[in-house]
Amino acid sequence: ADGSRKRPVMIHRALFGSIERFFGVLVEHYAGAFPVWLAPTQVLGIPVAAEFADYLDEVGARLREFDIRFEVDRSDDRFGKKIRNAQKLKVPFMLIAGGNDRDSGAVSFRFRDGSQANGIPVDDAVAYIVATAQSRDNTDPAVEHFEAHHDR
Known part of the structure; x- marks a missing residue:
């Protein structure tokens, strides 16, 4: 302020x-649609009715053994709203279970793109999800x- 030169900071x-x-x-x-390996929630279990939530918890316990993030x-x-909510959250995998699935030890896959595979044995579902997450592939399942993975 006295007119002399000063070093600016x-x-x-x-x-x-x-x-x-x-x-x-x-x-x-990714616009929120993260690859499986990076998604905060990798798999969301959606029971057809509340009574099937415990069955999905059992499936989730198997997935958690492989560090898969499952809820x-x-x-x-309502069931339809749960599906829409999962689509909005851009969860890579939705596992749906009802009475037939529980009775046969299976789940139905619903993918982020809306495609679906029904009656998949839990062992196959777990193997596919784990392989997809561990591959660190950025391809949307x-x-x-x-089907290509399952036919091997």
């Missing part, structure tokens, strides 16, 4: 660090991908 503050920027780019790139939708929403 610039105070800099970054709102986001490099990690935050990286995650911002990922979210923007069961126990909300009071769908019925065709499952």
Whole structure:
């Protein structure tokens, strides 16, 4: 303020660090539809009725043994709304179970693209989900991908 030359000091503050920027780019790139290996919830169990939630918990316990992130939708929403909610959340795999599935030790797959495979034995479902997650492949799973893997 006295007219003499002074060294300017610039105070800099970054709102986001490099990690935050990286995650911002990922979210923007995938538009929330993360690959299976990166998705916060990899598998969402959707019971046809509340009585089948425990069966899906058993399936989930098997998936968790392989570090698969699994949740069961126990909300009071109607079945169709649960499906829509999962689609909005962009969960890669939805496992649906009803009476026939429980009785036969199976589940129905519903994929993010809306395609579905019914009556899949739990062992096959677990093997496919684990293989897909561990492959770190960025391809979005769908019925065709499952059938190609299942036929091996």
